[in-house]
Each structure stands twice: as C-alpha cells, then as structure tokens.
Amino acid sequence: MSDTPIDLDALRQRIDSLDNDILRLISERAQAAQQVAQVKTAEDPKAVFYRPEREAQVLRRIMELNPGPLDSEEMARLFREIMSACLALEQPVKVAYLGPEGTFTQQAALKHFGDSAVSLPMAAIDEVFREVEAGAANYGVVPVENSTEGVINHTLDSFVDSSIRICGEVVLRIHHHLLVSSTTRQDKVSRIYSHPQSFAQCRKWLDAHYPGAERVPVASNAEAAKLIKTEWHSAAIAGDMAAKLYDLEKIAEKIEDRPDNSTRFLVIGNQDVPLSGDDKTSIVVAMRNQPGALHDLLEPFHRHQIDLTRLETRPSRSGVWNYVFFIDFKGHRDEPRVAAVLEEVQQRAAELKVLGSYPVGVL
Numbered sequence: 001m002s003d004t005p006i007d008l009d010a011l012r013q014r015i016d017s018l019d020n021d022i023l024r025l026i027s028e029r030a031q032a033a034q035q036v037a038q039v040k041t042a043e044d045p046k047a048v049f050y051r052p053e054r055e056a057q058v059l060r061r062i063m064e065l066n067p068g069p070l071d072s073e074e075m076a077r078l079f080r081e082i083m084s085a086c087l088a089l090e091q092p093v094k095v096a097y098l099g100p101e102g103t104f105t106q107q108a109a110l111k112h113f114g115d116s117a118v119s120l121p122m123a124a125i126d127e128v129f130r131e132v133e134a135g136a137a138n139y140g141v142v143p144v145e146n147s148t149e150g151v152i153n154h155t156l157d158s159f160v161d162s163s164i165r166i167c168g169e170v171v172l173r174i175h176h177h178l179l180v181s182s183t184t185r186q187d188k189v190s191r192i193y194s195h196p197q198s199f200a201q202c203r204k205w206l207d208a209h210y211p212g213a214e215r216v217p218v219a220s221n222a223e224a225a226k227l228i229k230t231e232w233h234s235a236a237i238a239g240d241m242a243a244k245l246y247d248l249e250k251i252a253e254k255i256e257d258r259p260d261n262s263t264r265f266l267v268i269g270n271q272d273v274p275l276s277g278d279d280k281t282s283i284v285v286a287m288r289n290q291p292g293a294l295h296d297l298l299e300p301f302h303r304h305q306i307d308l309t310r311l312e313t314r315p316s317r318s319g320v321w322n323y324v325f326f327i328d329f330k331g332h333r334d335e336p337r338v339a340a341v342l343e344e345v346q347q348r349a350a351e352l353k354v355l356g357s358y359p360v361g362v363l
C-alpha cells in the first residue's frame, strides 16, 4: 500500500480528461479512415475496403509499442474493435461462418473482424464457400484444423473445385464447459449433448466425471446448448458464446483434456492479399503417381529453406489411387524465394493451385 492518500476525485477527473483525449483521437482516426475510403474509391470504383495485410501491420505495431500495464493482446483487442468500427464506416463487411449462432467459428469470425462486422450463420462449410463465391458475403470463416483432433477434411476438399482464396487465419483457444439450464436437475444428468469433436476433446474428463451418461452427438455445440433448454436431465458441452446466447450455467469450466486445445480457422474471400511482413502461403498440389513424388515435391522447399507449417494428404477425386497434397509454408508468393519455389513445384507437379498468401494470425 502506498503512503500517500489516494484522492479518488482527482483520479476520476484525470480519467475524465484522458477519456476526452481518447474520444477526440478515436474520432479523428475514424475521419482519417473515411478519407482512406474516398481515396480508394477515387482510385478504383470497385475498390476493396478491407485490407488484411494493413490490419495485421497495425495490430503488430500496437503490440510492439504497448508500454503496459495492459497486456499486448488486450491492447490489440481494443484496437481490433476501433479498426472494425472504422472499416464499418468505410463499408460494412458481411462475414459468412459455419453456424449456427454461438459456435466457435462465430467466435473466430468476431475475433478476426471485430464486433462491427455483420456475421451470417450458414448450415454447412460448402454453404460458406458458395455464399462468398456468389458475393452474398464479402468473406467467410471456416475451421480447418484442431490441435487435438486434426484436420477438417471437408474444408480442404471445398478448396479443390473453388476459385475462393485464403485471406487470413485465426487461431482460437478452445475452452469447453459443461452447461446446464435453470431447469436442469444437476444431480440427475443422464445425457450430454455436444459436437463429436468436442466429445473427443473432453473424453478423459467425461470418463472420469460422467462415465454413465449417454453422449449424444449433434451438429454443433450451439445446437447442443439449445437442446438442453427443454430437458431437465440433460447437459451440453459448449463454449462461452453458446453459454451466453442460451443463458446457461457452467457447472464445470475448461473441461478439455488438453489445456492447449486450439482450432485454426481460415478467412476466405475473393481477393489476393499483399505482403504484410509476416505471411503464410497455402497451396494444393497434385503429383503424378510415381515413386519419389513426395520427395520431388518437398525437395525445393528444403533447398530454399522454406518452413513448412502443415502437410496434409487427401485422395484426389479425379483418379482412384491419386492424391493431392495441401501444403502451408512461411512466406508470401511475392517474395522472390517463395516465387522461385512455386515455379519449381509447378514444373514437377501435375497441377498446382495457390490458395492464397496471407498474414500469420496476429490475435
């Protein structure tokens, strides 16, 4: 405790005065964003307003400059919301996501675009792709891999026949809770609803705490949360958003077996994203079915010292024993080193498609 007495009134006056400054500065920033919109429209009537590379640079800079005491992620989240509101002034952004409302994918969409984006729930991953392809939504957010359960094949397969590009990634820590409604008899829970992936991620905890309860898989965690509102003997496993949306009580928090449980989501759209300074590239490659094909494919990456961050194999839908490879690596297609590798891979592959170069997820 400090020796000098704290004068509460004086401190509040100081906070009021600081708020005045913050208010004025945020308004000035919003005006600058409106001017940016005018410049963009003058340059190109069909200009895209959302600029993922610039947003990543703004957030990274804030995190670097942050003097504390707020931690850098918290500070970046505040700026995320300011930028989201500024972008909405330029042009409201519509983001389709794998719904229903209250899913982790919606949480990821809001984490990436901020609360001023309009989020549109879709019933399936291909619907998110279609909505963005048709221009009904500007961007889409789909899950692609989970640290415990692995890849989401449906998302990868959707890229094969689509012209959609990847504009960004979001990584979300996934915390599951056991939820009940106000009418649930907590000592009589005999059925638990959740998404199959969430059951898999909480398997040990469930075996230890609810070995006898029936586990009923449903299409999403949000669906599970909704279902238990009418069943007095049921509980659901879902996240914070679903708990809030359906007004449910958490009777056990963070029940995932692995504390580092996280899911990576992709932001999809119709634009190519310029260099941000810390980028990733995703490609899909079909190799001819011959010995050493995988080695031939990977060798240029090794030689040019490019870091692979993910390699997935999927059966090709065009031939019985052919495979396609989904590869993520560090770097942007406009960097000479990456361009050289892509050129070499192109020569060795039966088919190569660059799904996008995009900023490494900041938040």
Ligand SMILES: O=C(O)C(=O)C[C@]1(C(=O)O)C=C[C@@H](O)C=C1
Residues within 6 Å of the ligand: 033, 036, 037, 049, 050, 051, 052, 054, 055, 058, 082, 083, 084, 086, 087, 090
């Ligand atoms: O710099 C731009 O291009 C802007 O439109 C401004 C701004 C911002 O508020 O900083 C807003 C939206 C874009 O996605 C990126 C940045």
